[in-house]
Amino acid sequence: MRRKEYEIDMIPPEADLYRSGLHLFMADVDEFSAREAIEFIMKHNLEKKKLPFLKLMVCSNGGDVASAFALIDVMKASKIPVHTVGLGVIASCGLLIFIAGEEGKRVLTPNTSILSHQYSWGSWGKEHELFAQVKEFELSTTRMIEHYKKCTGLTEVQIRENLLPPEDRWLSAKEAKKLNICDSVKTIY
Numbered sequence: 202m203r204r205k206e207y208e209i210d211m212i213p214p215e216a217d218l219y220r221s222g223l224h225l226f227m228a229d230v231d232e233f234s235a236r237e238a239i240e241f242i243m244k245h246n247l248e249k250k251k252l253p254f255l256k257l258m259v260c261s262n263g264g265d266v267a268s269a270f271a272l273i274d275v276m277k278a279s280k281i282p283v284h285t286v287g288l289g290v291i292a293s294c295g296l297l298i299f300i301a302g303e304e305g306k307r308v309l310t311p312n313t314s315i316l317s318h319q320y321s322w323g324s325w326g327k328e329h330e331l332f333a334q335v336k337e338f339e340l341s342t343t344r345m346i347e348h349y350k351k352c353t354g355l356t357e358v359q360i361r362e363n364l365l366p367p368e369d370r371w372l373s374a375k376e377a378k379k380l381n382i383c384d385s386v387k388t389i390y
Contacts, residue, residue: 310387
């Protein structure tokens with residue numbers, strides 16, 4: 202009995218979250234944070250005894266679009282539904298990840314702030330390199346609009362007006378609900 206108590210004490214706190222199917226995504230979106238979330242989803246999908254759903258709690262200021270879409274693709278391919286909970290702030294790519302959660306299971310906490318804006322990028326290089334970057338910018342913008350359409354049911358015109366205007370667009374959780382960014386606004390636990 203004593204040995205078992207010791208072993209339980211040695212389990213890191215994250216292990217309990219992992220076993221319960223909960224991943225905290227509380228970071229800027231980059232290849233490292235996206236990789237951790239991707240590994241979390243993939244490992245659960247490879248286990249013999251699968252959980253009924255996974256929960257991804259998102260609090261992120263955004264970041265790298267390519268890393269966000271890598272995670273979104275894994276979320277969508279997961280055999281285990283991925284529910285999302287937004288808390289604190291969900292900005293830019295963090296919002297793209299949040300709305301990718303299973304329809305009907307995307308929850309915002311009441312005090313969550315949401316930021317949506319047009320994709321931004323830096324540019325440098327020779328002329329031919331700049332033309333290549335413009336092509337990637339156009340592809341990313343198209344990808345974002347299609348993702349918003351699938352996840353919110355809004356038209357492209359509504360998306361450009363409400364979620365991708367020239368200026369930053371901050372929304373409360375209740376305003377986000379009206380735009381179908383989330384399915385419910387409630388406290389968790």
